[in-house]
Amino acid sequence: SFRRLKHKTQVYIKTFGDHYRTRLTHTLEVSQIARTIGSGIGLNESLIEAIALGHDLGHVAFAHNGEEVLNDFLGGFRHNEQSVRVVEKLEKNGLGLNLTLEVIDGILHHSGLENGANKAKTLEGRIVKVSDKIA
Numbered sequence: 864s865f866r867r868l869k870h871k872t873q874v875y876i877k878t879f880g881d882h883y884r885t886r887l888t889h890t891l892e893v894s895q896i897a898r899t900i901g902s903g904i905g906l907n908e909s910l911i912e913a914i915a916l917g918h919d920l921g922h923v924a925f926a927h928n929g930e931e932v933l934n935d936f937l938g939g940f941r942h943n944e945q946s947v948r949v950v951e952k953l954e955k956n957g958l959g960l961n962l963t964l965e966v967i968d969g970i971l972h973h974s975g976l977e978n979g980a981n982k983a984k985t986l987e988g989r990i991v992k993v994s995d996k997i998a
Contacts (some may be wrong), residue, residue: 897994914969921945
């Protein structure tokens with residue numbers, strides 16, 4: 864799933880050049896930013912990296928436009944929930960990746976509203992959410 868991110872566009876632009884971004888480049892930037900922040904304040908960098916690398920695995924083709932179409936069609940599609948399905952059920956031929964609850968929680972809560980119900984339980988997960996906005 865991670866390698867397939869290179870074929871998913873992050874942002875559509877009308878011109879060609881070196882500013883073309885994919886989900887893969889975005890994901891790597893999120894990971895780098897989050898690890899830098901986490902390192903500076905003494906957090907678990909391995910946990911940060913696992914959350915960051917998995918945070919957008921559930922994105923569909925055509926960026927957020929594709930997600931909106933699926934949301935309308937299916938009545939509730941969310942890429943963060945799909946990311947959790949990918950790592951828990953689809954990877955390794957349906958066996959999942961055996962990730963910790965902290966990683967799953969961070970992936971699930973990396974996007975959405977800023978209320979208490981939608982916050983990651985760990986600071987590492989919250990750092991990934993902030994880093995996703997920066998990237």
